[in-house]
Amino acid sequence: MAARPRPSSDEAREALRDAMARLANGDASALEEIYRATRVKLFGICLRILGDQKEAEDALQDVYVNLWQRADRYDPTRASPIAWLAAFARNRAIDRLRTGKVRGGAVPVEEAAPLADETPLADMLLVDAEQAAQIHKCLGALDARTQGHIRAAFFDGQTYAQLAEAADVPLGTMKSWIRRGLQRLRACLEASEAA
């Protein structure tokens, strides 16, 4: 972890980090600042996973209310507050998907009211470039089939059973494919950290 590349000192990222720190110190007003800065990205994630506007909005509410309660869980020395928030939001959305009745992941992205590329938030929403390059590189080193399944799990919240059905293979086969892929992925990422 310590070997993780440091982010470039981006002004917006620092502002977000600062707001997160203030929130952790009990300044509830910082939450609105965080919301304004991150809602588009986090809502995009919830919508992609849940595939339903209403569910995604409920999940988004949970994300920020939970954040307010648990802001102290964020470690400001970490690479990127937005990366942490993205994982936080995705975890909440997946929880909702696994425990609720929503179908999830089935709505095409086009229906998700995409924003224009020139959104002023776009800059700060980029997570650390080096880190991003590394995960893409390590994923890219996997065979295309495994890579596709891991991406489907990440982006669409698909379960092993759904992935196996879509690929028309036994459940055990799918699990084995993905686990082998994850094993290689871990080795690749750890090698990059050691470098």
Next chain:
Amino acid sequence: MSGPEQTPEDDVTRDDPMIAAEWALGLLEGEELLAARGKAATDPAFAWRKEWWDDWFAPLSDGIAGAEPSDTVWDGISARIAAQQAAAAAAAVSPETPSANVVALEARVRRWQWVAGLTSAAAAVALALFMFAPGRSPTEAPPAQIAAAAPMVATVPIGETGLRLDVTYIPESEKMLVAAIGLTADGVHDHELWLVPKDDSPLQSLGVVAPGEVRSMTLPAAVTAKLGNGAGLVLTREPIGGKPEGKEAGPVVASGYFKPVATEA
């Protein structure tokens, strides 16, 4: 989720980092998900590995298009936070939060504070002894007896409510005390308590929690064998009556772990 799968192709070692990866990707379901959450609450290495995967996977979310939520979302967030702040500040019944997605539990703050006071070790033990030996006044319990009992306590904070479940276990008595005072039944759900053994063996149900009550229960040997320092607890939201046979457990709404009661100085 299926049981332990044994296929000829399942040749990859499913160690903790692997399970953490599956969890981070969102592949775990049902009791496996429960077990992972419980483990993360008690095993820092496992929790660290989950975050490690989360960190690495996070950049992938840059590939997801952003979207603008409707304006009502922020209104809902501020309303929920205001409600919780009010509940925390007031010594009265908390307002009906439209939120309560985590647990539909009403916060009776006064009584809750009373329960909070009980978690001081001596008080918890006194109450436990009182419950287990109703004929005897707690003040008669000699300190030596308290020390010999070496009770374990677990505090399980409940989601957004500011409430918590207090669980006290006295090894010698094989009895466990579950204090759910301040919690209110919503008429639709029950909450089921699960023991997460430290040895990664399957979760064991400790039964449905009785809202608003302090209940004493005798634990079977199979459970007490797994109940020690660091053993985890998770609380799940279930249909009335608890997890239906053959169904997956409901969402985890809270977790905690056992630790020994601090010795009085």
